Amino acid sequence: MTTAPAATYRLSIKETLRCHLISRDPLIVISYGAPLGAPMQLGPFLADRKAYFLMGNWWSLLDERLLAQTKAFYAMMTATYPLHRYIFLTNAPEENAALHRYGLPHYFCHHNAFLDERLFHPVPGVAKTMDAVYTARLSRFKRHILARRIPSWGLVYYFLPGPREPQEAYLRSLTRAMPGMVPCNQDRRTRLYRFLPAKEINRVYNAARVGLCLSEAEGGNYATTEYLLAGLPVVSTPSEGGRDVFLDPDISRIVPPSAAAVAEAAAALIARKIPPREIRLRALVRIREMRQDFIRLVASIHEQEGCADTFADRFDTVFTHKMFTAYGSPEDFLSRHGLLPGRKRKSA
Numbered sequence: 409m410t411t412a413p414a415a416t417y418r419l420s421i422k423e424t425l426r427c428h429l430i431s432r433d434p435l436i437v438i439s440y441g442a443p444l445g446a447p448m449q450l451g452p453f454l455a456d457r458k459a460y461f462l463m464g465n466w467w468s469l470l471d472e473r474l475l476a477q478t479k480a481f482y483a484m485m486t487a488t489y490p491l492h493r494y495i496f497l498t499n500a501p502e503e504n505a506a507l508h509r510y511g512l513p514h515y516f517c518h519h520n521a522f523l524d525e526r527l528f529h530p531v532p533g534v535a536k537t538m539d540a541v542y543t544a545r546l547s548r549f550k551r552h553i554l555a556r557r558i559p560s561w562g563l564v565y566y567f568l569p570g571p572r573e574p575q576e577a578y579l580r581s582l583t584r585a586m587p588g589m590v591p592c593n594q595d596r597r598t599r600l601y602r603f604l605p606a607k608e609i610n611r612v613y614n615a616a617r618v619g620l621c622l623s624e625a626e627g628g629n630y631a632t633t634e635y636l637l638a639g640l641p642v643v644s645t646p647s648e649g650g651r652d653v654f655l656d657p658d659i660s661r662i663v664p665p666s667a668a669a670v671a672e673a674a675a676a677l678i679a680r681k682i683p684p685r686e687i688r689l690r691a692l693v694r695i696r697e698m699r700q701d702f703i704r705l706v707a708s709i710h711e712q713e714g715c716a717d718t719f720a721d722r723f724d725t726v727f728t729h730k731m732f733t734a735y736g737s738p739e740d741f742l743s744r745h746g747l748l749p750g751r752k753r754k755s756a
Contacts (some may be wrong), residue, residue: 409626415705417642423440423442423445424441424734424735424736425439425445425449425450425734425735425736425737425738425739425740425741426439426440426441426446426732426733426734426735427439427440427446427450427732427733427735428726428728428732428733429726429741429745430462430706430719430726431706431709431710431719432745433715434458434459434460434709434710434713434715435454435457435458435459435460435513435640435747436459436460436462436706436709437450437461437462438459438461438462438463438464438497438731438732439462439463439464440463440464440465440466440519440730440731440732441464441466442744443465443474443477443478443481443668444463444478444481444482444485444494445459445461445462446527447463447485447489447492447494448481449486449737449738450666450741450742451485451488451489451492452738453679453738453739453742453747453748453749454489454492454677454747455489455491455588456491457491458491458492458493458713459491459492459493460492460493460494460495460709461492461493461494461495462495462497462515462517462705463494463495463496463497463585464497464517464519464732465496465497465499465519465627466497466519466626466627466628467626467627467628467649468499468500468503468625468626468648468649468650468749469496469498469499469500469503469506469507470500470502470503470506470625470648470649471625472572475506475507475510475512476510478496478512479510479511479512482494482512493513494513495513495514495515495518495705496512496513496514496515496629497514497515497517497519497531498514498515498516498517498518499518499519499520499550499627499628499648499649499651499653500516500518500628500648500649500650500651500652500653500701501516502648503516503650504516514596514690515705516701517698517701517702517705518628518653518654518698519627519628519630519730519731520593520628520629520630520632520633520653520654520698521694521695521698521699521701521702522696522699522729522730522731523630523633523634523637523730524693524727524728524729524730524731525637525691525692525695527606527607527610527637527729528606528609528610528613528637528638529637529638529639529688530635530638530639530684530685530688531610531611531614531644534611534614534615535615536615536617537560537615537616538560538561538562538590538614538615538616539558539560539561539616539617539618539674539675539678540555540558540561540562540616540617540618540620540674541562541563541564541592541612541613541615541616541618541619541620541635541640542555542561542562542563542564542619542620542621542622542631543564543565543566543609543619543631543634544563544565544622544623544631545565545566545567545568545576546566546567546568546575546576546578546579547568547578548578549623549624549625549626551622551623551624551645551652551665552582552586552589553585553667554622554645554665554666554667554670555586555589555620555630555667555670555671556585556667557624557667557668557670557671558588558670558671559588560588560590560592560619561588561589561590561616561620561702562589562590562592562612562615562616563582563589563590563591563592563593564592564593564604564609564612565591565592565593565738566603567601571587573601579591582741587755588728591611592604605737609634610634610638611636613635613638613639613640614638614639616631616640616641617640617674617677617678617737618641618643618674618677618678619631619632619635619636619638619640619641619642619643620642620643620644620670620674621642621643621644621645621647621651622644622645622665622670623645623646623647624645624646624647624648624665625648625649626649626651627649627650627651628649628650628651628653629647629649629650629651630730632644632651632654632655633654633691633695636654636688636690636691637686637688637691637692638688639683639684639685639687639688640687641660641661641677641680641682641687642655642659642660642661642686643660643661643663643664643670643673643674643677644660644661644662644663645662645663645664645670646662646664646665653694654691656690656694658690659677659682659686659687659690660677661673661676661677693719699723703720703723705717706719707719707720
C-alpha cells in the first residue's frame with residue numbers, strides 16, 4: 409500500500425482553514441484539507457448548534473495509516489461535539505468500502521465535480537507548441553521523469569511551503585534530464601518563478617496536445633479534469649485516489665509507469681486528433697452528474713431536519729470554484745457569514 413509523502417496530510421487544527429458555507433438552516437459546511445481539520449477549528453465556536461460537516465479529501469483514503477488516524481479523531485470529535493454530524497466525501501468508489509470497514513460515514517462525491525468549468529476551456533487560435541503538459545508540484549512522487557521520452561512538454565508547478573532550495577534543485581535536475589521540458593512558471597526574461605493564475609494555466613493547456621498524470625497515488629487530482637475541460641486527452645498511469653473516475657477510455661489512456669509507454673500513448677492520442685469540444689463535453693456530463701448527486705445529499709440533510717429543500721434551485725448561487733475559500737482563521741469564516749455569537753446573521 410502506497411503511503412502519502414511526509415506532510416501531505418496532518419490531522420491538525422493549525423493549517424489554513426479551507427471551507428464553504430452550503431446552508432445556514434440546517435447548518436452545512438463543506439471543507440477540504442486534513443481530515444476533520446475544519447471541524448476541529450470550527451467546532452468550539454459551533455458547539456451549541458447542530459452542524460453538518462461534509463469533508464472532502466486531497467489524498468487517497470485507501471491509505472491505512474490515514475484511515476486509522478481519521479477514525480481516532482472521528483471518535484474524539486463525535487464525543488466532544490454530540491450535536492455535530494460528519495460525512496466523508498470520497499473520490500473513488502473503493503474508498504467507500506474502506507471507510508465502511510472503519511465505521512466512518514461516507515458519500516461518493518468527487519472533488520473535481522466542483523471545478524469551475526468557466527476557468528478551463530478550449531481557446532481557438534492558440535498554437536500547439538508542446539506535445540504535452542503536466543501540472544504537478546515539485547515532489548518526486550509525481551514521477552515527472554516518466555515524461556522524458558516526450559519530445560516537448562510543459563511543466564506547470566508550484567512551491568510547497570518551507571525551504572525552496574530542495575525544490576529548486578529538483579527542478580534543475582529535471583531540466584538537465586529532460587531538455588524538452590519547458591518550466592512554464594519561469595519568466596522567460598528573468599528566469600524567475602511566477603505564479604500562474606487559472607487564465608494563464610488554461611492558455612498553457614491550450615498550447616499542448618495531451619495532459620499527463622503520472623503519480624502512483626494521491627487524491628482526485630484536479631489537473632486531470634482541468635485538462636479535459638480545456639479539450640486535452642489524458643495519459644495516466646495506474647493510480648489510487650480517484651483520478652481515473654474522470655478518465656473516459658475513448659479520450660484517455662492508462663498505461664504502465666514507463667517512459668516508453670507514456671510517450672507511446674501520448675503519440676497515439678495526438679494522432680487521433682480528437683476534437684477539443686468533444687473531450688470537454690464528456691467531462692461536463694460527468695461533472696453535472698456528480699453535482700446532482702451532491703445536491704441529493706444536501707437535500708437529504710434538509711429532509712432529515714424537516715426543512716424546506718430549495719438547494720437544487722439555489723445551487724448556482726452557492727457554488728464556488730472547488731467549493732472552498734481559504735480563511736486565515738475560524739473567526740474569519742464565522743464573521744463573514746454572521747455565525748459568530750452575538751453577530752447578526754446575514755441572509756442565506
